Amino acid sequence: MLKFPKEFLWGAAASAPQTEGHSLMNGKSATTWDKWFEISPEKFNDKQGPSDTSNTYELYREDVANMKKIGMNSYRTSISWARLLPDGQHLNNEAVEFYRAYFQEMLDNGIKPIINLFHFDMPWWLMEKGGWENRESVDDFAFYAKTAFEQFGDLITEWTTFNEPMVHIECGYLYKFHYPAVVDMKRAVQVGYHTLMAHVLAVKEFRNSGINGRIGIILNVLPAYGRSDESADLQAKKASDLINTQSFLDPAVLGKIPAGLIELFRQNNLLPVTEVEDTELIKMNTVDFIGINYYQPRRVKAPTNPKVPAEMPEDLYEPYDWPDKKINPYRGWEIYPRALFDIAMMMKDKYRNIPWYVSENGMGVADESRFKDDSGMIKDQYRIDFIKEHLEQLHRGIEAGSNCFGYHMWTFVDCWSWLNGYRNRYGFYSVDLDNNYQRTVKKSGLWFKELTKNNGFELEK
Template identity: 70%
Template structure:
């Protein structure tokens, strides 16, 4: 038996925009996703937009009981900024009632809520002012964060500011998968810096308010593995790590930006606009813990051609397609559990062994009805195998001294996934899109047994 630490947090994760539904109801204002779907519905899988999603707005009471049924002791979701503060200033009383009831219901079922503040759902009113490109976003987010702490602080022990902030940077400003879907490396760097400052000011407000509990940030961390040990490939891996991981992890935990990152940005005329006190504020407001989302490794090689100054990340590194990889064909992602051990050791050795948890890990599969048995249960053994392999590596890291306190899968109930809609399913519970009915999968039964043992057989 591979036992996990006492009081280990076993759970799942989702987000408000991917699960709540009622996207235009109950006083909620539009986010960039609501407006983008309105403007360009053809970009979305099967015209599946953000209005309904998994409808947890109506089903949270039953869903909290379902969490209890499989013995989950924690659950991460987010608050929708657009629901709580539809105009950025005025509190929506319906949202306060909803979230307080939601969090109470989780507690009543023995489930600790871990609450995130931003999961890619930029308010449209702020996007019209420039979104994260605008310095106004920093103060707007800090006000929203403090409002959340005041309204729900008695119900939430663990807060996080952002989920995968690098994703809204690269998908919105480099690769076209999130609104505004532009390709501008200079703007991407500025957006990243404003995001870091918004995070910093939220942490500052949390600490100044002396709220109970802890505050952190959730980052998607994919270790960088070079194609070879050549000087060029090693340099590409170093730059990929600096740009994608250390750019957020170092200021959040250590309070500083890596000097090599600063030098790289300066050399390419990419340094962001910074105000006088910014670096001091970052230094004075480190997080209490880190959430780490891990799905796939990052394999890189030296770029074949380089623009200078750089115009895209491809001028620093290129993807390397490892020929020996095991792959999830539905997402096109490499399955490499060993990286989770490497993450655990990185946190232990380079980041003061700060408390951390796996905030997302999971396997998305299309057309899961193929694996439904005669009783109507999906036999998702592939998902169980995926989790076992990753938990073995996580346990190895914990045994080596890494300070990990939990493991959350993506996700509890099959949820809506941005431009991909419901193409790939991740949940312990299957969602019937026709009637919102939830049906337990085999992985849910396995997860319950894992929690009961607090260990792997």
């Protein structure tokens, strides 16, 4: 049996905008998702918008009870900025009551909450001022973080600032999957820089608050895999690592932006506008732990027709379609568990062996009702196999000395996923959208219960 460290965190992850529902109710103001759905509902799968999420706002007690049933000892979700501070300044007391009750329910059932501050849900009042392109957003976020620490610091000991900041940068300013859906690499870099400084100032507010606990950031990072060892492919790999991995991981853990990234941006006329004190702020406000979301590897090759200066990341590196890949056909994502071992070694060897955990790992599958048995349970053996393969590689990394303290699946209950709506399902529990959001455990949930009870699992012979 593969056994994991004592007090290992077994759980799942989700976010406020993808689960809570009540998107424009109970004092919450609009986010970019609410507005984009209002403006362009046709962009959303089956016209499923932010109000069509899994209604955790009303069903959180049932959800926590279901977490306990499958042995979860931890859960990561987020606070909605637009719910807590609808205008950015004034507290929504109903939101405070909701979150305090939700977090206390977890604690009362032996489930450690890990609470994230931002999960792609930019408040509309801030978007109207330019969002992350506006330096004011840095101070606005710091005030929000300070407010959250004041309101919930007696309940929460594990905090994170951002989930996958690279995603709202790329999807909003390069690839049109998030609002404002523009294509402008210069603006993307500025958005990234202000996001980094917002993170830094939130960490500073946490240190100043004096509350007990730790603070980190959730990143979707991994070493890039180059097509070959030829110099052009190695250069592409280096550029990918600098932009996608080191851009946030180095400042968060090591306290500095990589010199190679600064030089790369300088060469391509992409340097952001900064302020004099930023370097010292980054240096002084590093994190206590890192969360790493891992779904698929990043394979790259030298660009076919690069532009100088670069106008898109593909001018610096292109995706490489590895011919031997195993694929999840529903998302078009490669399944490569070995990368979790490589990540574990990267964290050990390059990042001071800082405490870290797998903050997301999961397999989205469409039309899961095909796999129901006579009792109505979804027999998602494919998800169990996926988890086993990844945990085996994670265990290898832990045995080799990497300081990993937990594993969270995306997700606990099937949830709404941005433009994709409910096209693909990820949960340990299914959600029936046509029957009052009824939750039904899947086979993977029962398997996870055995995993958590044993703090490990038997390897196949």
